[in-house]
Amino acid sequence: MRLSIFLLLVTLALCCYHANALVCPSIISEVTNFLFGTSTTERLQLQSFGIPEEIILSKLELKKCTDQIPLEKRELIMSTLEQHE
Template sequence: MRLSFPVLLVTLAFCCYEVNAEVCPSVLVTLRSFTLGTIPELKSILEKYNPPEAALSAPLEVKECINEISMKDRHYILHILMRVTSTCAS
């Protein structure tokens, strides 16, 4: 569960940079894919932003680690991330 803390911090950085920030739907799709999706699915989402190779390979390496977490725990992590993003939007 050590990985969930950095993911939570990244979510907070994207979502709560200002008061009453509204979360971009593409961030939610990326979070869902990052926690529950497949590596090819995440790669196709990230490639839409035309990132440099290093910026694309780093999250895919982290995704390999996330895939080692049980599906039950990944659902729990996603639930927490969705609660954080909904808190940021209110």
């Protein structure tokens, strides 16, 4: 058992060393809208995914809380998603 785990880890290390942590552009768009957009734009974006109204209302309630975060802090959160090449 231990040998198989060791071989798995070695295989992953050799075959997946070139993996990266680039963030999907659609995720960046969604998070940007969530942090800096209005409740209306957030609702429209969520409706485009076909999400049930109950979940949309929950996320809009969460957005009310995140809208109280100072702009500088929201920009700092957003900077963690920026792609560095």
